Amino acid sequence: MSLSLLFLGTSASRPTVERNVTSIALVREGETLLFDCGEGTQRQMMRYHTSFNLGDIFFTHLHADHFLGVIGLLRTMSLQDRTEPIRLWAPRGSGRLLKQAVGLGSGAERLGFAVGIEELDAGQPVKRRGYAILPFPALHHATPAFGYALVEEDRLGRFNPDLAREMGIPEGPLWGQIHKGRAVTLDDGRVVEPSMLVGPPRPGRRVVITGDTRPCPATVEAARLADVLVHEATFSDEDAARAADTGHSTAREAAEVAERAGARRLILTHLSARYSRDASDLEREAKAVFPNVTVAKDGMEVDVPYLEGRD
Numbered sequence: 001m002s003l004s005l006l007f008l009g010t011s012a013s014r015p016t017v018e019r020n021v022t023s024i025a026l027v028r029e030g031e032t033l034l035f036d037c038g039e040g041t042q043r044q045m046m047r048y049h050t051s052f053n054l055g056d057i058f059f060t061h062l063h064a065d066h067f068l069g070v071i072g073l074l075r076t077m078s079l080q081d082r083t084e085p086i087r088l089w090a091p092r093g094s095g096r097l098l099k100q101a102v103g104l105g106s107g108a109e110r111l112g113f114a115v116g117i118e119e120l121d122a123g124q125p126v127k128r129r130g131y132a133i134l135p136f137p138a139l140h141h142a143t144p145a146f147g148y149a150l151v152e153e154d155r156l157g158r159f160n161p162d163l164a165r166e167m168g169i170p171e172g173p174l175w176g177q178i179h180k181g182r183a184v185t186l187d188d189g190r191v192v193e194p195s196m197l198v199g200p201p202r203p204g205r206r207v208v209i210t211g212d213t214r215p216c217p218a219t220v221e222a223a224r225l226a227d228v229l230v231h232e233a234t235f236s237d238e239d240a241a242r243a244a245d246t247g248h249s250t251a252r253e254a255a256e257v258a259e260r261a262g263a264r265r266l267i268l269t270h271l272s273a274r275y276s277r278d279a280s281d282l283e284r285e286a287k288a289v290f291p292n293v294t295v296a297k298d299g300m301e302v303d304v305p306y307l308e309g310r311d
Contacts, residue, residue, distance in 0.1 A: 003028045003152075003205055003304040005228065007296045008044040010269045012234045012248070013065050015040060016276035019298050021065040022269070024209060024230065025050045026150060028131065035148060035209050036060055041069035042076050048299050052077060056126075058133065059090040060211025061145035062097050070098075074105030078112045085114040089126065091135070091144035092119040122146065122218075131204065136222040138213035141247040147211050149222045152204020156180070160197050167192065205304055208263075212270065214244065215253045223261035227304050230296075231257060232270035236281045239272075251282035255289035264307070269296040 004027050009020035021038030025045070032054040034041075045052065059067055070088070077086070088098050098117050105111065120126070126133040131152045138145040159179045161171075169175065169192060174184050181194045206226040210219055213232060223229040231254035235243040243250050249257075251268055258266040268282060275282055279295040286293040294302070 001029050003207070005207065005230070005267075005302045005304065006048060006050060007267075007269060007298060007300045007302075008041055008048060008050065009036075009038050010271060010296045010298055010300075011065075011276060012232070012270045012272050014273060016273050018276045019271065020044050021069075023069065024269075025054075026207065026209075027051075028150070031055075033058065033133070033150075036066040036211065037069040037073060038065045039068040040072075042073040044298065045073075048301075052080065052082075053084070054086070055084065056087050056089065058135075058148050059088065059094065059098075060138065060147060060209070061091060061140060061143050062094045063143065063212070066211070067098070067101065071101050071105045074102060074111060074115065078106070078109070082113045085116060087116040087118055089118045089120055089133075089135075091146050092121055093144045095119050120146070134222070136218045137216075138211050138219070139216040139247065140212045140214070143247070145211055145213065147213065147219055147222060148209050149226070150205075150207045152206070154201040154203055157199035157201050160199075164197055167196075169197075202306075205306060207304055212248060214247055215249055215257050219257050220261045223257065223263045226261060226263040227307065228265045228267060228302065229258050229261065229263040230267045230269055233268035233282050233286065233295075234270055234272050236275070237285055251286040252289055255286040255293060258290045258293075264292065266290055266293045267296050267302065268293065271295070 006025040008023040011019035011021050015021050020040050022036045023041040024035045026033045032051045034057040095117050102115050120135045122137040134149045135146040138147045178194050183193050185191050207228045208223040208226045209230045233251040233254045234248035235250045240250050283295050
């Protein structure tokens with residue numbers, strides 16, 4: 001089952017020639033979820049061939065560089081004759097501002113589709129078939145701010161077809177019942193327990209996106225053994241004091257979070273404009289703490305495979 005991240009914007013606060021402001025598309029088996037929607041996101045979606053047929057946008061917080069793009073995106077969707085509803089999710093207390101954005105997006109005409117605005121509390125899961133989106137509290141001054149973790153459900157263990165044949169179990173519905181954890185009785189009276197043919201459940205994948213935040217225990221816990229942690233890295237070591245003053249993280253601090261969490265991969269995004277062309281300092285500082293680091297670029301796509309042995 002495919003799972004990938006597409007970085008539509010990787011710049012902090014303002015766009016640059018090389019980078020647009022924040023937005024990430026997460027695509028799971030053809031379903032697209034958008035995380036943040038900075039100014040110009042719709043153009044980035046066109047540029048990088050991201051589906052407009054998405055049903056959910058999750059906002060980490062409502063600072064301008066994370067949500068202004070939704071105004072134009074909703075308007076474009078309406079001009080494209082969209083009729084399917086869309087849901088906007090954000091931390092509790094954000095609904096009023098989102099309603100204003102929706103009003104601006106409709107302009108003088110009504111949108112041709114319903115827009116649902118849902119305020120979330122930390123720890124309140126958004127459950128979907130096979131996975132859930134879990135919001136967790138970020139630390140970004142006094143601003144209501146979340147990170148989000150996509151957490152897949154455990155998958156069925158591996159079924160052993162060769163052993164099933166050796167045991168004389170006919171291929172077909174009985175195999176399916178056993179694989180789903182049901183004991184079956186064969187025509188000769190033998191009872192076959194699932195444990196005889198099915199291995200242990202296999203964990204799903206976990207992808208964590210922080211939004212804007214200082215390093216915090218909530219992120220460490222959400223990213224525990226994550227397949228991918230996407231963490232902001234607005235500044236380098238030389239601006240550590242400024243990072244603390246503005247509620248952001250340095251690349252080294254993001255790497256320390258990944259190391260404490262035991263994450264498997266770290267992707268840095270939300271970079272200050274001074275690193276727009278050359279982010280090598282950020283990469284170097286992060287890799288001194290956590291080796292498996294990538295600095296995101298606009299248009300970069302990252303596949304998230306099952307960990308070897310869990311596929």
